[in-house]
Amino acid sequence: MEWIRESVDSIKSIQFRQTLSQAVNLGLILTSALIIWKGLICITGSESPVVVVLSESMEPGFQRGDILFLHMSKDPIRAGEIIVFNVDGHDIPIVHRVIKVHERQDTGEVYILTKGDNNHEDDRVLYAQGQHWLQRHHVMGRAVGFLPYVGWMTIIMTEKPVIKYIIIGALGLLVITSKD
Amino acid sequence: MHSFGYRANALITLGVTVLALMCAMASLSDNLNFPTPSAQVQVLNVNWFQKQRNGNEEVSLTLNISADLQSLFTWNTKQVFVFLAAEYETPKNSLNQVSLWDGIIPSKEHAKFLIHATNKYRFIDQGSNLQGKEFNLTLHWHVMPKTGKMFADKIVMTGYRLPEEYR
Numbered sequence: 005m006e007w008i009r010e011s012v013d014s015i016k017s018i019q020f021r022q023t024l025s026q027a028v029n030l031g032l033i034l035t036s037a038l039i040i041w042k043g044l045i046c047i048t049g050s051e052s053p054v055v056v057v058l059s060e061s062m063e064p065g066f067q068r069g070d071i072l073f074l075h076m077s078k079d080p081i082r083a084g085e086i087i088v089f090n091v092d093g094h095d096i097p098i099v100h101r102v103i104k105v106h107e108r109q110d111t112g113e114v115y116i117l118t119k120g121d122n123n124h125e126d127d128r129v130l131y132a133q134g135q136h137w138l139q140r141h142h143v144m145g146r147a148v149g150f151l152p153y154v155g156w157m158t159i160i161m162t163e164k165p166v167i168k169y170i171i172i173g174a175l176g177l178l179v180i181t182s183k184d
Numbered sequence: 185m186h187s188f189g190y191r192a193n194a195l196i197t198l199g200v201t202v203l204a205l206m207c208a209m210a211s212l213s214d215n216l217n218f219p220t221p222s223a224q225v226q227v228l229n230v231n232w233f234q235k236q237r238n239g240n241e242e243v244s245l246t247l248n249i250s251a252d253l254q255s256l257f258t259w260n261t262k263q264v265f266v267f268l269a270a271e272y273e274t275p276k277n278s279l280n281q282v283s284l285w286d287g288i289i290p291s292k293e294h295a296k297f298l299i300h301a302t303n304k305y306r307f308i309d310q311g312s313n314l315q316g317k318e319f320n321l322t323l324h325w326h327v328m329p330k331t332g333k334m335f336a337d338k339i340v341m342t343g344y345r346l347p348e349e350y351r
Contacts, residue, residue, distance in 0.1 A: 064288065065263060065328045083269050083281040084324045084336060101265070103283035106310045109276055115310070121265065121288065126305070149333050151207065178189065 030179055050076035050145035055088055055099065056155030061120030062086070062099060069156035072099060074145030081105065081114055081140075086147040089118065092132040097144055100127055106137075114140055210260045211332020217258045223251035223323040223339045225268060231302060233314070233350050241314040243307050243346060249285065249323070250298040256327055257292040264289040265326045270307060271340075272319035282307050284321075316348045 044053040053074050057066045066072065074088055081087060083105050088097050103126060104117035115137035119126040128136060161168040231244040249268060256264050267286035274280060284303040289295050320342050327335040 064290070065265065083283055084265070084267055084326055086326075086334075103267075103286070103305060105279065105281040106277050107279040109278045112278075147334065149211075150329060151331055 026179060048073070048075045048145065050074040050088075052088075052097070052144065055097065056158050057099060058096070058159065059120075061122050062101070063122040065121055066099065066150070067152070069153055069159055071151045071155045072147040073149035073151075075148045076143075076145040080107065081116060081143065081146070087116075087118065088144045088147065089138055089142045090144060091130060091142065092135070094130075098127070098130065099147065116143070207331045211329060214258055214260055214327075214329060214332065214335065217255075219253075219255040219337075221251065221253045221255055221325070221337075221339065223249070223253075223341070225249050225321045225323065225341055227321075227344055228300075230347055230351065233347060235312055235350065236308070239312055241309045241312045243314060244302060245284065245307065246300075246302050247285065248298070248300055251323060252296045253289065253325060254292050254295040256325065257295060260329045260332065262328050262330045264295065265328060267324050269322050269324060270319050270344075271322050272317055274309070274311065274313040274317075276311060276313075280310065282309075314346050315350075317346045319344050319346065 041053075045051060047053075055072050055074060057068055057070045057072060060068060072086075072088070081102060083102050086099060086101050088099050090097050098118075100118040100120045102116055103119045104115075106115040107113070108115075116139070117126055117128070117137060131138070161171070226248040227245055228248055229246040231246060233241070233243045235241050247268070251266070253264055253266065265286065265288055268284050270280075270282045270284055272280050283305050284307060285299070285301055286304065287299075289297075320340055321344055322338050322340045324338040325336065329335075
């Protein structure tokens with residue numbers, strides 16, 4: 005009788021240790037992802053260092069699902085650069101190219117006009133009503149690098165939330181059931 | 185230890201690492217290319233030159249743009265975005281950049297071109313400083329890679345001048 009209880013105890017302690025180590029592992033994965041993201045924010049100086057292209061307005065340069073790396077530096081914004089900007093009253097940031105720049109002599113304030121490479125018209129129609137120019141505070145960053153296709157996963161997940169839950173569920177199940 | 189999930193995980197990790205490395209090397213290999221592009225622009229005609237009702241001056245130009253950008257293309261180049269900007273200084277603005285024409289070059293075969301065009305985007309000043317204004321025409325290009333870092337450079341052409349009179 006004695007040895008049965010002992011072995012049950014030992015099994016129980018093994019399971020406890022296993023679940024603990026799984027929990028720690030999961031925590032490590034989550035925190036390192038968070039650290040990488042926050043580190044990128046620090047290095048690039050942009051509040052969202054990576055964006056996914058959602059529209060076709062910059063084709064054929066950037067296609068839907070491509071990933072852009074942003075950088076926000078003190079350098080002045082110049083014509084030709086691809087910037088990511090927020091328009092008052094719009095939630096989703098826009099990635100377009102700068103086609104006109106006017107920089108003030110005294111204050112250094114810039115007035116920027118943008119356009120999507122694949123659009124016929126400039127972006128004045130997208131700006132808030134009565135707004136003719138973007139200014140520095142609208143700009144979230146400029147695109148410096150580019151990786152194709154990687155963003156498709158996020159597009160699929162935002163457009164078909166069911167898939168997101170299936171993936172999260174499957175990953176969770178994998179974490180719980182996996183044994184070293 | 186040697187379950188299906190474990191092996192699949194190892195395979196995917198290796199695959200992604202190799203892909204990432206190849207992308208990084210493709211992007212780095214662009215640094216080995218030392219391009220020697222050339223460009224020439226002529227202002228053939230000032231079509232009209234007016235003051236808008238709000239006081240801003242606008243001018244319409246006919247341009248001859250010829251350039252050879254073939255050396256910009258490498259195996260990691262998806263396209264080259266090229267544009268011509270008028271750049272000048274006014275008492276109010278330390279820099280004015282107005283894009284006049286742009287184009288997308290999809291391949292090396294199209295990178296040597298001669299284009300005869302009126303300005304595609306409106307050449308409007310912030311104010312009325314254009315009469316007799318001396319300005320630069322700058323051909324900018326942005327190289328968009330298949331993957332990795334984007335490059336940009338320019339050729340500045342000086343000594344253009346707008347007429348003194350409206351027409």
